[in-house]
Amino acid sequence: MLTLFGNLESGNVHKVQLILRRLGAVYRRVEVSQVRGEPRRPEFLTLNPMGKVPAVRLEDGDVLSESGALLYWFGRGTELWPANERTRAEVLRWMFFEQYSHEPALAVLRYLRRFTAPSEAAAARCIELEPKAKHVLGVLETQLSQSRCIAGPDCSIADLALYPYTKWAPQAGFDLGPYAQIQRWLALVEEQPEFLPLGQDGAAQVLSFDEYFGVV
Amino acid sequence: MLTLFGNLESGNVHKVQLILRRLGAVYRRVEVSQVRGEPRRPEFLTLNPMGKVPAVRLEDGDVLSESGALLYWFGRGTELWPANERTRAEVLRWMFFEQYSHEPALAVLRYLRRFTAPSEAAAARCIELEPKAKHVLGVLETQLSQSRCIAGPDCSIADLALYPYTKWAPQAGFDLGPYAQIQRWLALVEEQPEFLPLGQDGAAQVLSFDEYFGVV
Numbered sequence: 001m002l003t004l005f006g007n008l009e010s011g012n013v014h015k016v017q018l019i020l021r022r023l024g025a026v027y028r029r030v031e032v033s034q035v036r037g038e039p040r041r042p043e044f045l046t047l048n049p050m051g052k053v054p055a056v057r058l059e060d061g062d063v064l065s066e067s068g069a070l071l072y073w074f075g076r077g078t079e080l081w082p083a084n085e086r087t088r089a090e091v092l093r094w095m096f097f098e099q100y101s102h103e104p105a106l107a108v109l110r111y112l113r114r115f116t117a118p119s120e121a122a123a124a125r126c127i128e129l130e131p132k133a134k135h136v137l138g139v140l141e142t143q144l145s146q147s148r149c150i151a152g153p154d155c156s157i158a159d160l161a162l163y164p165y166t167k168w169a170p171q172a173g174f175d176l177g178p179y180a181q182i183q184r185w186l187a188l189v190e191e192q193p194e195f196l197p198l199g200q201d202g203a204a205q206v207l208s209f210d211e212y213f214g215v216v
Numbered sequence: 217m218l219t220l221f222g223n224l225e226s227g228n229v230h231k232v233q234l235i236l237r238r239l240g241a242v243y244r245r246v247e248v249s250q251v252r253g254e255p256r257r258p259e260f261l262t263l264n265p266m267g268k269v270p271a272v273r274l275e276d277g278d279v280l281s282e283s284g285a286l287l288y289w290f291g292r293g294t295e296l297w298p299a300n301e302r303t304r305a306e307v308l309r310w311m312f313f314e315q316y317s318h319e320p321a322l323a324v325l326r327y328l329r330r331f332t333a334p335s336e337a338a339a340a341r342c343i344e345l346e347p348k349a350k351h352v353l354g355v356l357e358t359q360l361s362q363s364r365c366i367a368g369p370d371c372s373i374a375d376l377a378l379y380p381y382t383k384w385a386p387q388a389g390f391d392l393g394p395y396a397q398i399q400r401w402l403a404l405v406e407e408q409p410e411f412l413p414l415g416q417d418g419a420a421q422v423l424s425f426d427e428y429f430g431v432v
Binding site for chain 1: 265266267268278280281282283284285286288289292301302304305306308309311312313315316317319320337340351355358359
């Protein structure tokens with residue numbers, strides 16, 4: 001059985017749940033929590049030296065990580081990885097935009113506002129990130145005013161990549177009311193086959209970190 | 217002729233020069249400087265609404281951006297985009313790692329130390345980023361102790377993606393002396409056909425922002 005390492009509060013982990021559910025894959029999930037520092041525990045670093053979630057142990061025992069690479073790996077052979085090469089480049093363009101510009105603004109703001117104690121440093125970081133988050137939401141709104149899905153008329157792994165932290169924008173401090181196209185598109189993604197709402201677990205079995213790694 | 221938008225101080229732009237040179241492509245470069253805020257000027261936003269460099273105007277007039285997507289687009293059909301699907305996923309894994317974890321630590325430290333005036337906020341950010349940069353260099357050193365190139369025995373677009381900001385690590389404050397495998401690998405990338413050293417221009421023609429966009 002496939003094993004997904006990660007927690008339900010991570011949008012990057014949720015992307016992998018979205019593609020696994022879409023495939024109808026049966027998988028177990030091992031709870032690996034950033035808040036508890038588990039991605040940097042030695043047992044996990046042996047498995048993924050990058051020290052990050054999500055990671056997936058594939059059927060052959062090999063481990064693959066980075067949500068973008070996992071979306072590519074599981075998306076191949078489905079209509080979510082388009083046949084046209086130029087469209088593929090566009091899909092990757094939006095996935096890199098998500099990881100480099102979108103997630104570091106929206107996910108970090110959400111993290112600061114939801115999971116950390118208020119501090120002067122956190123407040124300063126929020127002030128720095130707010131215009132960046134506003135910019136990326138504006139970029140998405142513009143794109144979605146011209147395109148049904150993120151990278152063209154048909155949904156792709158780029159839509160799964162951009163969904164979680166866009167949907168969670170209110171938790172990052174952004175009301176999506178003024179973003180009509182983003183709202184339309186969120187609903188479209190939610191209509192995808194086997195869609196799994198944020199925060200829900202799609203795993204057949206869940207193990208704690210200590211259970212899986214046999215920590216006594 | 218292909219047109220590359222960006223400046224010589226950007227490692228992300230340099231990656232695109234590396235792949236274009238490798239292909240033997242003839243291209244012009246339009247100077248678009250982050251320091252001068254040019255990626256957010258209205259003329260450029262019309263071309264790339266993401267407001268970032270690199271961007272490339274392809275032969276058909278279409279614009280593609282994000283260094284990772286550009287490496288994919290130009291790398292297809294060369295030995296730098298491997299035939300094996302599992303290796304492709306591994307290449308993308310390291311490219312996403314570079315954009316999400318490696319570049320935001322090393323490139324931002326370099327930017328703070330080289331292009332910004334000293335301030336209390338900058339000093340605090342450096343203290344926050346230093347362990348992250350050390351972690352990613354450690355991840356690379358470990359990977360390169362087990363693998364000739366980043367994603368396997370043969371060089372790929374992942375090596376071009378990771379080269380610039382690893383090579384510039386000393387400018388970010390990190391002596392590469394203790395990283396023997398990284399040093400071995402940097403030399404290997406530098407032996408690649410048509411390699412272009414950092415800071416050098418591979419363009420057949422260079423235009424200023426105002427020249428290209430016809431700003432009076």
